[in-house]
Each structure stands twice: as structure tokens, then as C-alpha cells.
Amino acid sequence: MFTHKQVWTAIDVIAERYGFSASGLAKKAGLDPTSFNPSKRHGPDGRPRWPTTESIARVLEASGASIEEFSDLLSGRKGQPPKRRQIPLIAYSQAGKPGFFDDSGFPTGTAWDEIEAPGVIDQNAYAVEIQGEGMLPVYREGDIVIVSPSTSIRKGDRVIVRMTNGEVMARILHRQSAKTVELSSFNPAEEVRSIEMKDIDWIARIIWASQ
Template structure:
């Protein structure tokens, strides 16, 4: 058997999540652990040293999934990148996303109302997909296009983003600028005007990292 390196152990956890149609956050929650326990940010210390998952957390994962220790060892000895080639991403229609129950306060997908879409090479375990509906984002995005959104990716001016306001509206826009008190967003449809919101009206903002187009 190949040496069980830190990367291979974490890749085995990724592979188990993929096998059971879960994000690593979903796997952690099913195992009774903190939802962020397996996030990329938890896999190294602040000074960059590798951090290993505990034997207790691995035991809880095996118990929650029904996988055996042999399964885990086999996955850990395989190609570390294999688990990331096709990842199930939660999917929901953009117009439906504004309804309650699909996001937590931090903008992470929650609940059981999501479908799934397969997508390769996503580095954010909390990434999700929104399906464009209607014509409000033409000519940039058309009905049926899929937007992959990363709630953990940093945002900056000129990024395409998804934003949720405190009154429950979820919309895709271009981030123009952000000040200490306001945020300005340009519509993706040139026929629609720019929006300027007080920051206290913004519940969360996340970057669009890919679109099917």
C-alpha cells in the first residue's frame, strides 16, 4: 500500500463524500461533526503545517456512511486528485433561491430542496449552482445557463456576484464598488439601471466563479 500522507487521508474523505452524493460539509454534518470540520481551511494550521483529521472524526464518518476501514484505506491509497474530478454541487433555480430555507445566514446552501449537478475541480466545499430563469440577465446569461457560486471566494470590483438582501431578494449582478457604507452593483442586462444599497441591507455576497453559457 502507498504511504498514507496527509493529502491522501483528506482525499479519502473527499472521495467518501463524493461516493455518497455529499459535499464535505454535508458529510461532516451527517457524521455529527461541525459542518466546517473538513473544509480546506481546516486542513492546515495558520503557519501552513498539515493538520490531520482525528481518528474519532474518521470513525464517525465510517459509521455515518457505512463504509469500512478497508474502503477508507483503499481510497487513501488511490490517486489524490480522483475525488475532485466530478463533484456533486447543490443546484436550484435563481428565482426560487430567494425563498426561505435554502441558505443560512452566511450564504451557505442548506435544506433538502436542492437538486444536484456534477461539476469538476471545485475548490470550495460550499459551492453551489444557480440555474438562470427568465430574461433579466440577457445578453450575458440566458435562461437555462448554470452559474457556479463560491461563498468562500473573496470578492472585488468587477467580479460577477450573487447577492442576497435583507428582504430576501437573491440576484446576480456585477460588483462595481464597495465603500464603508454602500455597495454599488451593475445589472448584467444593460437595459437595467445600477443599484446602490446601504451595506446594512446586504445579508451576504458570493462570487460567481463559472457559468455554463
Template sequence: MRHEDIWRAIDTLAAERGLSTSGLAKRAGLDPTSFNPSKRRTNEGKLRWPSTESIAKVLIATGAGIDAFAGLVQGARALSPPRAGARRVPVIGLAQAGQDGFFDDGGYPTGGGWDHVALPRTEAALADDPHAFGLTIHGESMEPVYREGDIIVVSPAAPVRTGDRVVARTAEGEVMAKVLTRRSVKRIELSSFNPEHPMRSFAPEQIVAIHRIVWATQ
């Protein structure tokens, strides 16, 4: 395995998705300059290799399998066709999800602004939910459990219980990944894993949707 083979595979993957290498890095939740040609060697000329974490995030963001990526590294000119029956779900950024036009009145994904991600395996909790969708984590409120760039998948059909990791959407359009700490007829309380972020408390009518997180890239 050679340095240039790895980078050629990343370039090919970007091209097949109609992206620049900067666009590919951004879609994967990485610094947009991560894959730039200028970053592939140090100022002293030493080879710089992409991290396994970066490659994993790129594969998840594009829906490409590790075997297909390995084929590109070994000299294949294009990806193999997607595996039949692979489950794909719509995905957008967590911050973007708070904007108008991405959910219908039932809280389900709608419109044409969504990307898609292929799950590495069919999850039982998702198998019967055609409305499952993914969000790319932004910010640090869920660290160390979820980090910037991780993709979480929620299932509107999954039952939600106290203690579950959830995605909540407020009547004002804010979308957040939290832990459901309390749910009563008077209050809904959502906490963060990061202790630097305070608990959020809402009246039930302030929350228009709350869905359980059933899968994450990590």
C-alpha cells in the same frame, strides 16, 4: 445516428432521473413541452431534432456526461456509473433561492430542496470550498452574458472584488446575479449587463451575502 435513437436517449435519461420528459426539460431551463412526443415531428410529418444547445443543458442539469449520453444513443439501456471524483454542487433556481429555508445563517446551502449538478471538470476555485452552490438563471437582466436556463456556480470562499460577477442576497430575501460596480462603507452598487435594467444601490446592511460567480454553463 437515427432520429428515434436521439429521442430514446433523452427518454432514458429522464426516466433514470425519475422525471417525465416535461420535467427533464423544465429542470434544464427549457420550455416544458420541448421534448414532448408531439414536438418530435412537424404537422407535415417532418422529423424534428433536439438542438445541441438543448442536449447540452440537459446533460449539465442531470450531471450526465456526453460519453454516457452517446452510449444511450448507440443503444445502451442505462447510463454508465458517474465518473469517480466528479464534483457535484447543490443547485436551485435563482427565484427559488429567495424563499426561506434554503440558506442557513451563514449564507450556506441547507435543507432538502436542492437538486445537484455535476461540474464537467474540477475548478480550482471550487476545489477547497465545500459550500459552493449553483443557481439557474431566470430573467434577462444578465443577457447576453447569462441567459435564461444557464447555471452559475458561486463560491462563498472566493474573494470578491469590484468588477466581479456576483450573486447577492438582500436582507429581504431577494437573490440576484449582478456585477459588483462599487463597494464602500456606505454603498454597494450592483449593475446588470442588460442596459435595460437599472443599477441597484444598497446600504451595506441591506446585503447579507455577496459571492463571486466562479463558473457558468453557457
């Protein structure tokens, strides 16, 4: 049985190890930024507050840390953080060109640059450098997003979509059925776009951004 202090210490180490503050990691995980603040770790009556299993799962997904790494930290075995590996990097304008992806949307070929990945587990992950202002206010020119083609996607996820005609777009998955996909723009003023599945090569989830 792990103690309250051990659990929170493990979260703090994960945050520091992957370049976040406690509040920054909470925000990255889609939680209230104050969720992990020291003042929130005990209730008004002094009783300990524990992070939920869902919160911990979100922390691991947001940071890229593995469950094994978290378990080691809980047990007091800090060890060494996983070595950051290099993943392929491509400019957004290149993503629609032939020779960079296979039929499953996995990176292929030798024309890619490389970039260090912060704890990314997916062996098929790749990075895309944002160009232009078409993805404001979410992404700015020069931002780097990491894409995981092996990760399942769900409503509300930010995704990269490649069409059969070579068009590539970054959007938010609004709805998906067997025949169509509805995609929301990062600009809330734009209408939701509905696309037939037969016109899509692949859809991959954005799992991290250098913002």
C-alpha cells in the same frame, strides 16, 4: 527548472481535462483568446514566449484545477484528474426563499437538487439555474452558474446578492465600501444601483457558467 514545453503542455492538459480548447481556456481566464495559441508560444525571432504567473493563476481559477494538479503536470505526473463531485443546485426563483441558505450565505437544508461540478474546490459552492431574460445578454434562461460563497470578491466580479427582504439578484460588483455596495446590471443601459450594506444578507461570487 521546468522547460518551455513542459509549461505549455501542462496548460494544454488542464484545458483538455476541464473541457476547454486552448483559446477557450484563455478567454475563460479573462485573457486574449489567442494568448495560448501555438503560434503565440514563440516570438517572431523564434525565441520562446512563457506564460506569466498571473496568466497561470487565472487558468487555475477559471478551470478549477489546483496548484498541486498543475505542479504534477509540470513534473510529468499526469495521474488521474480529480473526481468531479456533486454540488447543490437551485433554481434562481428559489434562491430568495427561506430554508436554502444559512446566515453566511452557505447552502443548507435537503431541498436542493445536485449537479456535477467541473473541478470546483470550495466545499460550500452551489449552482443556480438562470430563469427568465432579466440577465441578458450575459446569461440566458437555462444557463447554470456556480457560486462560491467562500471566494473573496472584487470590483468587476459577477455576483449573486441576497437582500434582507428576500430579493435575489445577479449583478456586477461596481464598488464596495463599508456602508454601501454599488451594483451594475448586465444590461449596460441600466443605471448602477447603490444599496446599503445593512440591507444585504450576503454577496457571493459567480466563478463559472455553463455558456
